[in-house]
Amino acid sequence: MPTTLVPDIPTSIGGFTPQNFLRSYEGAVPARAALARSLNVPAVRMVQSFGVGRFYNLLVKLGMTTINRPSDDYGSASF
Numbered sequence: 863m864p865t866t867l868v869p870d871i872p873t874s875i876g877g878f879t880p881q882n883f884l885r886s887y888e889g890a891v892p893a894r895a896a897l898a899r900s901l902n903v904p905a906v907r908m909v910q911s912f913g914v915g916r917f918y919n920l921l922v923k924l925g926m927t928t929i930n931r932p933s934d935d936y937g938s939a940s941f
Contacts, residue, residue: 864894868904880906 867890873880880902896904909917918933
């Protein structure tokens with residue numbers, strides 16, 4: 863849901879520590895706003911929750927043509 867609050871907080875997933883461009887955090891942010899503002903931490907957390915493979919398959923189904931590697935190359939195996 864676009865209005866669901868997602869955490870924009872310091873995060874570490876399997877040794878990977880995503881950071882936002884401005885290197886700051888905004889706390890709880892609506893998903894729509896997080897994606898519109900290209901906040902990396904909430905995006906990574908949402909893909910982790912959704913599943914990298916599932917997200918990859920959705921992008922392919924939607925017609926993304928620049929995906930040319932297996933889904934495991936695009937995300938952490940710990941997702």
